[in-house]
Amino acid sequence: MLEELAALSDSLNKAMELNEILNHTFQTAQRLVNVDQLVLFIVGHSERLLAEPFEKIARPEMAAGGSDWWEGIEVTVGENITGQAIADKKVDVVNDLTADSRRKYERTDREVKSMVCLPLVLEEQAMGSLNAYKNEAHEWTQNEVNLLKIITSTATSAFARSDLKERIRNKTTQMVYAFSKAIGAKTAWNKDHSDRVTAYAMLIGRQLGYSGTALRIIRQTGMLHDVGKLYVGGYILDKPGPLTPEEREVMDKHPIIGVEIISNLDIDQCIPGVKYHHERMDGSGYPDGLKGDSIPIVARIIAVADSFDAMTSDRPYRKAKSAEEACKELAYYAGRLYDPEIVKAFLNTHPEKHVKIPLIMNRMD
Numbered sequence: 001m002l003e004e005l006a007a008l009s010d011s012l013n014k015a016m017e018l019n020e021i022l023n024h025t026f027q028t029a030q031r032l033v034n035v036d037q038l039v040l041f042i043v044g045h046s047e048r049l050l051a052e053p054f055e056k057i058a059r060p061e062m063a064a065g066g067s068d069w070w071e072g073i074e075v076t077v078g079e080n081i082t083g084q085a086i087a088d089k090k091v092d093v094v095n096d097l098t099a100d101s102r103r104k105y106e107r108t109d110r111e112v113k114s115m116v117c118l119p120l121v122l123e124e125q126a127m128g129s130l131n132a133y134k135n136e137a138h139e140w141t142q143n144e145v146n147l148l149k150i151i152t153s154t155a156t157s158a159f160a161r162s163d164l165k166e167r168i169r170n171k172t173t174q175m176v177y178a179f180s181k182a183i184g185a186k187t188a189w190n191k192d193h194s195d196r197v198t199a200y201a202m203l204i205g206r207q208l209g210y211s212g213t214a215l216r217i218i219r220q221t222g223m224l225h226d227v228g229k230l231y232v233g234g235y236i237l238d239k240p241g242p243l244t245p246e247e248r249e250v251m252d253k254h255p256i257i258g259v260e261i262i263s264n265l266d267i268d269q270c271i272p273g274v275k276y277h278h279e280r281m282d283g284s285g286y287p288d289g290l291k292g293d294s295i296p297i298v299a300r301i302i303a304v305a306d307s308f309d310a311m312t313s314d315r316p317y318r319k320a321k322s323a324e325e326a327c328k329e330l331a332y333y334a335g336r337l338y339d340p341e342i343v344k345a346f347l348n349t350h351p352e353k354h355v356k357i358p359l360i361m362n363r364m365d
Contacts, residue, residue, distance in 0.1 A: 004028055004031060004032055007028075021155065021158045021159060022038065022040060024155075025038065025130070025151060025155045026038045028151055029132060029147075029148065029151050032147050032151070033132065033144045033147050033148055033151075034134075035132040035133065035134060035148075036133055036134050036135045037112065037132075037133040037134075037135075038130060038131065038132055038133070039130075039131045039133070040128065040129075040130055040131075040159065041082055041086070041128045041129045041130075041131065042127065042128040042159075043077060043086065043126065043127055043128050077126075080102050080103060081094060081100065081102050081103060081115070081117055082117050082129050082131060084102070085117040085118075085119050085129055086119050086126045086128065086129050087126070088119075089119050089121050089126050090119065091116065091117065091118055091119070091145065091149065092116070092117040093115075093116050093117075093140050093145060094114060094115050094116075094117070095114050095137060095138060095139050095140060096113065096114060096137040097112060097113055097114060097115060097137075098113065098137070112133050112135065113133075113134060113135060113136050113137045113138070114133065114134045114136065114137050114138040114140070115131055115132060115133045115134075116131070116132045116140055116144075116145055116148055117129055117131050118130045118131070118132065118148055118149065118152040120152065120155075120156045120159055120160075121156065122156055122157065122160050127156075127159070127160055128159070130152050130155065130159075132148055181194070190226075190229075190237065193226065193309060193313065194222065194223050194224075194225065194226060195223075196309045197222050197225060197226075197302065197305045197306050197309050198218075198219055198222030198223050198305075199222075200222075200304075200305035200308055200309060200346065200351065201218050201219070201221070201222040201301050201302055201305040202215065202218060202219060202222070203346065203349040203351070204218075204301050204304065204305060204342060204345050204346050204349070205218045205301060207345040207346070207348055207349050208301075208341075208342070208345050217269045217270065217273075217298060218273075218298055218301060218302075220267060220269070220270050221269075221270045221272075221273030221274060221277075221298050221302055222273075222302060222305065224258065224262060224267075224270050224274055225258070225273060225274055225277050225302050225306065226254065226258070227258045227261050227262065227274070228253070228254035228255055228256065228257035228258030228259075228260075228261065228274070229254045229258075230257075230261075231254070231257045232250060232251055232253075232254055232257075233250070236250060236251055238316050239316060239317070240316040240317050241317060242317070252278075252286045252287065253287075255274060255275050255276070255277065255278055255286070255287055256275065256287055258274040258275070259271050259274055259275045262274060272296035272298055272299055273296065273298040273299045273301075273302050275287070275299070276288070276290060276295055276296055276299035277299045277302040277303050277306055278303070279295045279299060279303070280303070280336075280337040280338070281295070281300075281335060281336060281337055281338060281339060282336050282337065284337070285303075285337075295339075300338070300339040300342050301342055303337075303338060303339075303342075304330060304338050304339070304342050304343055304346050305346070307326075307330065307337075307338070308326050308327075308330060308346070308351060311325070311326035311329060312326050323351060323352035324352055326351075327347055327351060327352065330343050330346065330347070331343060331347065
């Protein structure tokens with residue numbers, strides 16, 4: 001047992017990403033206490049909690065999305081079981097959730113039947129809670145609760161470190177996104193383009209089964225994919241006719257410029273999508289003429305989302321196509337220009353229902 005806890009401490013000292021920290025913590029809790037699920041709650045700026053789920057990764061369907069009963073949950077500090085435990089900074093043990101009137105989101109129709117709520121307290125401040133669940137009603141022993149307390153105490157600093165890094169990363173993304181919104185001020189036709197591309201890309205990502213960190217990367221990349229156009233002259237962006245070879249050369253550099261902008265901002269995960277979203281499956285794209293699977297998956301997703309929005313938007317040199325026409329064109333060029341699986345996923349979301357409708361993006365998880 002001591003060896004397990006020492007190994008956890010060593011692993012957490014090296015881990016930086018939240019998913020990695022949760023993975024190590026869960027594996028230890030599962031081995032020592034036989035928990036079935038862990039859910040991490042982090043306190044938000046307005047004392048709202050954002051659920052960050054983690055389930056047994058031994059079940060690959062969960063790693064691909066699986067049960068999502070906690071997704072989108074927000075509870076106020078001081079409310080229900082979790083919120084009250086955080087407010088009080090005290091562990092709360094519930095042997096049978098079906099018999100506890102305080103439950104609000106711990107839905108008992110999705111396997112969850114018992115829990116231990118373990119507040120994450122650092123320097124007397126409650127930053128959230130790590131909840132351990134069993135799929136059946138269970139009489140938690142004092143030894144089990146004590147072990148979970150030790151595991152949570154060991155993990156708290158790592159969670160705090162990761163949460164701080166994520167908040168800094170999100171602030172950086174918001175700053176660059178504000179820069180990208182400036183493009184709309186330069187070119188009215190491009191207003192809200194990045195928002196729509198992000199929304200379409202998120203639809204594709206969910207259709208492909210992505211969740212968590214993968215969706216966060218898709219969302220951030222969608223927001224930032226055209227940031228390099230800040231350095232493209234408005235006379236080129238607004239030109240009503242064909243570009244000259246010199247103008248085309250300038251335009252085609254925007255993915256590289258975009259990478260230069262974000263490369264110093266600790267969001268390296270967005271670089272592949274920003275750099276390669278104009279690559280095409282047959283190698284006819286730019287900047288590097290990549291082909292097929294050598295194009296990063298996030299870039300292939302953004303390519304479809306970007307092309308659909310471009311086709312369904314008015315441009316200085318042409319009128320917008322209908323959503324139906326754009327879908328037909330994507331299908332026609334699937335395999336030649338676009339990844340056919342991604343086109344199929346996008347068409348399965350019925351994009352004609354979403355075009356030009358503001359979509360609520362997924363939060364950065």
